[in-house]
Amino acid sequence: MNFYTAFRDRIVRELAALQDAGTLPGGLELANVKVEPPRDPAHGDIATNAAMVLAKPAGMKPREIAEPLAERLRALDEITACEVAGPGFVNMRLATPFWAELLARLLQAGRDWGASDLGQGTPVNIEYVSANPTGPLTVGHARGAVVGDALAGLLSKVGYDVCREYYVNDAGGQVDTLARSAHLRYREALGEQIGQIPEGLYPGDYLKDVGRALAERDGAKWQAVDESAWLPEVRRFAIDQLMALVREDLAAMGVQHDVFTSERELTQAGAVEEVLGYLEARGLIYTGVLEPPKGKKPEDWEERPQTLFKASAFGDDVDRPIRKHDGSWTYFAADMANHLAKYRRGYARMINVWGADHGGYVKRMQAAVKALTDGEGHLHVALCQLVKLLRAGEPVKMSKRSGNFVTLREVVDEVGKDVVRFIMLTRKNDAQLEFDLEKVVEQSKDNPVFYVQYAHARCHSVLRHAEAEMPEIALDGTALAQARLSRLTDSEEIGLIKYLAGWPRTVEGAAEAYEPHRLAFYLHDVAAAFHGLWTKGKDDAALRFLQPDDPELTRARLALVRGTQQTIASGLEIMGVDPLEELR
């Protein structure tokens, strides 16, 4: 479906023919030969760098390779012009019928437009969100949720077998703190005066609900007993409640994970001991003393022997502790078990979406994956930078209700999940993102969500008018694929087809680079091309899509409109955004 790939195959074939003919020496490495769109459309539709990358190994000048190659390429039907330019590019222009044919294929592909088998069914695990169950999700989590979900959609689209995973950090000190905070709210619900929330406990009002629910279920059962008696049960209860809240928040964003893995269950099942045993057998565990970080020695630093994993043997800067002071496992140790479990379930390819504050954790986890899988596993980490939440240019105040952060829910309730999802993908994940609650719902050109949705709605508007004025024309993609597409001759019409034709390449590129934001930029450009064409019909009635006196031409143009609509819808679908048919 990616026609650049198809042309690359042909060019490689022609290069082989040139080798057979003795024009080129044999045995050339062709892996670096690329076929891509020239940056400047004036250079043609597609270009290859073959002559330049082969010049050195062939011991020839680029032109000496380019000219005979161009000679052969000119003989192909689809290629109307082929010339050598610049330092040795071979530029090609494709025949109009080629583009018409491409539009027809797009329309027939329907929902599969842009799909490919790049991934060949390879299993990929994407772990994202994975927020601690100690509070509601924040706007920061929203970005991770959107990026992870869009990556999942993207990789599915190009043929990977994707598993969407959430790792629940329900072990360790933070959930104990949660339990204590919830217990306090529980006593409050039973009528006690609890006063100020002590330092170190979670102050958010959302825990009042948890306290009340516990009081309703268990009455005063846990009120006057020792902490050791109530903690495990209150903890379990609070985690369940908060995970339910998390799932609700995610559902409000349209995010649904396939698997929730519990750190506690993993640990209790002995998975960490297994990891330890595995690493010990390979001599990767030892007891040692770590150096304090230079220039920033913690106040309470004490030199003492710790159980360490030899992460430095796998690219990390230092070796990493796997037991805490009290002998329990570190978060890292449990996370190793988590990654080993994923690997064992068949996911040699793993992607984690983390907040930028976890950047310092990347190397050790990658080192762990290497060590635990004998180098067979591969972990990619996408770090999401901060989201700066603004309202009309001013930073948004934190709400007390939630515990001094802005929740995902507040934002979704205010602007809608589609807006959140789209805007979160308008920046590279490792760049900071400004999210202005007022701007993102503005119905104007400088709001990319609106701009793209408007183009999609305009397509539907045209199709609705067509239905009313020329009911004899069938408007579904399959029917329109049969239209006489050779009637599309205006350079802007052809230009739009060319742009649409780039969709599969865009999808593949975004998937390979793990960069879903490219979809948002591409859709913005498609929308711009469409708006331009639409407006041209205002200036020149002959360019309007609907030509009542010429049904054949109308059908061809409606095919283009449908193709645009399908492409935008296809992109929004991967991003998890519902395309709008009307904006009124």
Place this chain on the structure above:
RNA sequence: GCGCCCGUAGCUCAAUGGAUAGAGCACGCGCCUUCUAAGCGCGUGGUUGCAGGUUCGAGUCCUGCCGGGCGCACCA
């Protein structure tokens, strides 16, 4: 001190190692009896932080500086 990320037009940001570095905003000038003007077109605007290096070719890769962000045992 060390590690990771970032540095591109006045602002916010694009650009799988490719040709003359692109959009939007802002600024200036045009376009509404019409399928949604909630839009379109034209113009102004650049030493890609600095200095070297690799390459036929560097915003992109490597090294060193400068500036900003994040992190740095026993939290997650």
